[in-house]
Amino acid sequence: MHSNDPDQPVTQEQETAQTKNGYLALVSRLLLEEKLPIRFMYKTVPEHLNDTGWRMFTGYETEEFLENELINMMPIPLERICQLDPSLTELVEYNAGTVWERTPDSEGWERVYDFRIPAPKVDVEITNDVDRFADTREGS
Template identity: 25%
Template structure:
């Protein structure tokens, strides 16, 4: 069983109603900020399409599905509030952060 960085009683309603997402354990378990995020075509009605990473995961790390969790987008917003202004971006959106920075830039530009 995974032990997430935040306990359920620490989760505040910051970005509710977006659905589920896939998040790297570097964010959800280790507590690193989101460094890279993109929105894929949702797989079902509950999937937001959002995928969140710390940004420094190796290919081997990414290739192991055990390193990811399916969580509500609101939970990820509680790990890193800087994602919130971007959550209404369309499918195909992709954002990156400068290493050690707080601001995302459009990775498609």
């Protein structure tokens, strides 16, 4: 039995006990095309059944690169990524909200606590106009 006492440290079991689903991670194109190592990654809430929620980057991505997610982020099976970089195997067990980085001069991964994981961009139009709402529903 574990306690919800905020003064008690969180165990690794609690940090990895979240329901697992999906098998794909979104990975920067630079990892594959430029053969650069993963140096930064975070887990967001999965966006669909095949999604693990993991997003992996080299650290060399520009803001413009990241804005064009459909072209620059590629879905890759998480198992394949862990085969390419076995140091990820234990880390990818962690829950959504987890962030890791590996600086070029460090040997291993370090947990990051001050990075704000971006929310998914959802294109939704909201209206209180009943007729307009009905028009948008018929058009889809």
